[in-house]
Amino acid sequence: MPKQIISASEMERYGYCPLSWYLDLRGIDAEGDEVNTGVEKHKVIGDSLKNLLVEEEKSRETSTTLMTIVGLIMAVVTIALIILWLSTDVLRQNMGVILLIIGIGWMLIAAFFLYKLLLSTEKIDQLRDDYNLGEETIETPDGLTEETPVLKSRKYNLAGRPDYMIKENDLRIPVEVKTGRRPKAPFFSHVLQIGAYCLLSEETFQKSPTHGQIRYGFENEPHNVDWEPKLKTLVLEKIEEMNDVLEGRTKAHRNHKRVGKCNNCSRRKGCPERLRN
Structure with missing residues (x-):
């Protein structure tokens, strides 16, 4: 057995x-009140740690998304500038302008994700300070x-x-x-x-x-x-x-x-x- x-x-x-x-x-x-109190306190600790890890995972995902958007912006703007610089055709120049506008639109989206990242980072720092976790x-x-x-x-x-x-x-x-x-x-x-x-x-x-x-x-x-x-x-x-x-x-x-x-x-x-x- x-x-x-x-x-x-x-x-x-x-x-x-x-x-x-x-x-x-x-x-x-x-039995005893101290047993129930201990269980409740331990649950609060566990939930807080999970919240921290969830927030850190969300922060990593937001950071990855932000970097992807920044990469797209750089690519779109680069192509647009090349078109505007080299092309004398009005239609192609208009296409370059459209790409620049798209790039600006993506910049607004990037700003939104940057704002989310900053809020998430602030929350993570606060949680780590509350629990004396440092950078580990x-x-x-x-x-x-x-x-x-x-x-x-x-x-x-x-x-x-x-x-x-x-x-x-x-x-x-x-x-x-x-x-x-x-x-x-x-x-x-x-x-x-x-x-x-x-x-x-x-x-x-x-x-x-x-x-x-x-x-x-x-x-x-x-x-x-x-x-x-x-x-x-x-x-x-x-x-x-x-x-x-x-x-x-x-x-x-x-x-x-x-x-x-x-x-x-x-x-x-x-x-x-x-x-x-």
């Missing part, structure tokens, strides 16, 4: 608490391929889709955006998740990323997490642990002794190992 595919987001839940992850698999849903080229999983909007690794039975990826030449740097406050150092569960995305990037593009990024809101600087052998070993160990639970060789248990963590857990009501005050 083939192993069950594990998602990168599941690895984040497993890193937070293996038992919470297992309860989710058993159908015990997360970004991709969302939906834009990687039409057939595979989710990154997959058959070798490790792993799948996932980061919020977006930074394209640096032939590298893809996965980025995960979190909606909570920015900690001094990224949480272990978030490091595990971004490690899973780095592994998926490595497997999908056959090129190891130098690092992954965790962003706690767009207004803060990202945490860079180096994709190093130590993290890769940790990710593979956790995948193996999760497979052991899924195949019944071991059981999932709470991985901490913190009452406060249990009190704040979104699955505390259905947890058989919940710590109490």
